[in-house]
Amino acid sequence: MNVMKRGRKPKLAVWKFASCDGCQLSLLDCEDELLTIADAVEIAYFVEASRSISRGPYDLSLVEGSITTPHDAERIRRVRRVSRFLVTIGACATAGGIQALRNFRDVSEFTARVYAHPEYIDTLATSTAIADHVAVDFELRGCPINKHQLVELIGAYLCGRKPDIPGHSVCTECKRAGAVCVTVARGTPCLGPVTHAGCGALCPRYDRGCYGCYGPMDSPNVPSLQTWWQDRLAVSESDLIRAYRSFNAGAVAFQAGVARKGRADGGGADTDPRDAALDSSTRRDRIS
Amino acid sequence: MQVFDLSALDRLVQVLGERGYLVIGPVLRDGAIVYDEITSSRDLPIGWTDLQEGGSYRLHKRADQARFGYVVGPHSWKRYLFPPEVRLWQLRRSRDGYLGSRQSSGQTGDNGQLDAISPATQGDLSPPRQAFIGVRSCELHAIHIQDRVFGAGNGARGAARGTPNWHDPVYARRRHDAFLVSVQCTQAGGTCFCTSMGTGPKAESGFDLALTEVIDGKEHYFAVEAGSDRGREVLEEVPHRAATDTEAEAAARAVARSVDQMDSGVRGRTMETAGIKELLYRNQEHPRWDEVAQRCLACANCTMVCPTCFCSNVEDKSDITGEHAERWRRWDSCFHRDFSYLHGGSVRPSTRARYRQWMTHKLASWIDQFGTSGCVGCGRCITWCPVGIDITEEVAAIRASDAQHREGEKSG
Ligand code: SF4
Ligand code: SF4
Ligand code: SF4
Numbered sequence: 199m200n201v202m203k204r205g206r207k208p209k210l211a212v213w214k215f216a217s218c219d220g221c222q223l224s225l226l227d228c229e230d231e232l233l234t235i236a237d238a239v240e241i242a243y244f245v246e247a248s249r250s251i252s253r254g255p256y257d258l259s260l261v262e263g264s265i266t267t268p269h270d271a272e273r274i275r276r277v278r279r280v281s282r283f284l285v286t287i288g289a290c291a292t293a294g295g296i297q298a299l300r301n302f303r304d305v306s307e308f309t310a311r312v313y314a315h316p317e318y319i320d321t322l323a324t325s326t327a328i329a330d331h332v333a334v335d336f337e338l339r340g341c342p343i344n345k346h347q348l349v350e351l352i353g354a355y356l357c358g359r360k361p362d363i364p365g366h367s368v369c370t371e372c373k374r375a376g377a378v379c380v381t382v383a384r385g386t387p388c389l390g391p392v393t394h395a396g397c398g399a400l401c402p403r404y405d406r407g408c409y410g411c412y413g414p415m416d417s418p419n420v421p422s423l424q425t426w427w428q429d430r431l432a433v434s435e436s437d438l439i440r441a442y443r444s445f446n447a448g449a450v451a452f453q454a455g456v457a458r459k460g461r462a463d464g465g466g467a468d469t470d471p472r473d474a475a476l477d478s479s480t481r482r483d484r485i486s
Numbered sequence: 487m488q489v490f491d492l493s494a495l496d497r498l499v500q501v502l503g504e505r506g507y508l509v510i511g512p513v514l515r516d517g518a519i520v521y522d523e524i525t526s527s528r529d530l531p532i533g534w535t536d537l538q539e540g541g542s543y544r545l546h547k548r549a550d551q552a553r554f555g556y557v558v559g560p561h562s563w564k565r566y567l568f569p570p571e572v573r574l575w576q577l578r579r580s581r582d583g584y585l586g587s588r589q590s591s592g593q594t595g596d597n598g599q600l601d602a603i604s605p606a607t608q609g610d611l612s613p614p615r616q617a618f619i620g621v622r623s624c625e626l627h628a629i630h631i632q633d634r635v636f637g638a639g640n641g642a643r644g645a646a647r648g649t650p651n652w653h654d655p656v657y658a659r660r661r662h663d664a665f666l667v668s669v670q671c672t673q674a675g676g677t678c679f680c681t682s683m684g685t686g687p688k689a690e691s692g693f694d695l696a697l698t699e700v701i702d703g704k705e706h707y708f709a710v711e712a713g714s715d716r717g718r719e720v721l722e723e724v725p726h727r728a729a730t731d732t733e734a735e736a737a738a739r740a741v742a743r744s745v746d747q748m749d750s751g752v753r754g755r756t757m758e759t760a761g762i763k764e765l766l767y768r769n770q771e772h773p774r775w776d777e778v779a780q781r782c783l784a785c786a787n788c789t790m791v792c793p794t795c796f797c798s799n800v801e802d803k804s805d806i807t808g809e810h811a812e813r814w815r816r817w818d819s820c821f822h823r824d825f826s827y828l829h830g831g832s833v834r835p836s837t838r839a840r841y842r843q844w845m846t847h848k849l850a851s852w853i854d855q856f857g858t859s860g861c862v863g864c865g866r867c868i869t870w871c872p873v874g875i876d877i878t879e880e881v882a883a884i885r886a887s888d889a890q891h892r893e894g895e896k897s898g
Pocket of ligand 2: 788791792793795848860861862863865866
């Protein structure tokens, strides 16, 4: 499918759910490419950028944010109905975001402490990824997303090819860049081996361990890394839990790791229990 | 054998620079000794060494001022001969047509013409001539292995010799120009096993110059051998003299030290290689593959640091306008799930299958494919594995309960 051959410009929509707006901002951040994008598509719905709105259906919907209210759980269905191609952008939309920390606590306790009148707060007990509610055609990872990947995604969509956005670990980017591994050379815990590539190994290149902004890679072995952290890098259990409970706390593979304290088990046998966490790439394949 | 002193070592770096080489050598960076551009022998990691174990690498100060008192680090010369990312070509859509490719003759897209198809950027196909300083014996062997993989040295004569008349232009060009200054290993690293693989520690051939660093009390000099005409030419421009018998003996003793360390198990490791191809072929269902898959992260660090691993992917990119496209080649790995993606899914969906593929290729099917082992015993995959998986231990474990014996136990 070559969208550009159809004669009219494809309509682009950008939707916001529970999020900080950082990922939408990446689109505005495209600077040089932004005008080219505006030339190639009709920016039909993007309230952060423009008040002018055209009616759907939309060819390409970029969805930011997670589902945290009953109202949003309904709204995302409408968005899906008016979208030909729906791409979720960022850790909130792909894994529930930092606000998924509520999933591990009783949310009514939070509302009682924070708000004078908690009875006005209508929120769900959990913050969940868009894919938990509707079918998603592609997930663009990151907190925030990488603008080069966003441009690549839009470019690939426009000429009907698969985007060049691999699902392997950050380590591969780290090694291609020639960085020295902070885990091996300094004993710094790094989530790179279980984290999806996309950032270009930003933190390891600045002597820090990876924080896991891009969520689980396509075949993460969290239990093994965990065993090494505890046995060899002397990482305490509370630090270990904190490492996985950040922007992608809601990702299944990262939760599995934290829950399964101690020894590694269930590694990479042919029927891999971790495959449950791999559905992102199944979704991803639908773009081609 | 010749000798020269510390100032001559610096002169060597200058002479190579004057001859138009980009000189690449060991430097201290980010807690490790890596390969990068140097302009003087002062850039070398003077007085430093590395302590290596599975999953661990640490720098330490030495008691002396050795220039080459370390072993091998996370980089290998592979990154300078087979760069991690290379643009193979780029093209632009013409005003009245669609993208097409000259390679697919007669089948250009629609009625289009190409405005321009440039095979690659200047940097990709006309790289600077490079001189490598500090190439270890295992690394020389690794380069010779990649020569076979990439068909370097295959020309018109290649076919006559029975090798494919094909070569990879990106690699071959860089390789043809590279000036190799070897350094003999005078101590074994914690994860080295070159003596098992027959690849070291002494570089016997394939270099332009080979140095042995000798530090003996107050004396500090280099024994030098030239291995090629251009090596002799360069040496002519560096002050040197013939080695005395004592100096030659001291150099030989220094190399013997690292052999002893590996053989006695004081430092480094060993791998039993007898019948290894058959061993791995008959143990494809060995339970050890499940066990290692529990630990393996499928992160691909081992293949990235391995000086012989050569897998890459090729991806096409187009920009937003669809007017400009590029083809890039990047290091890839058999540990990546998508690397074996065929229609409908990955051929090696489990980590078990991927680890088995890697080790079996490296140590067994490589022999069928290229006539040598794919492993030179440099130990990088052991040191730089974030969970310390050790290829020598994996081989030993499989050997210890070889399928043949397991069969024997069942029937007996
Ligand atoms: S620093 Fe982190 S991302 Fe880089 S190779 Fe080491 S573990 Fe992987
Ligand atoms: S397999 Fe490991 S030890 Fe062998 S050459 Fe590769 S990195 Fe070195
Ligand atoms: S063996 Fe080690 S370095 Fe290689 S993929 Fe497995 S965990 Fe990563």
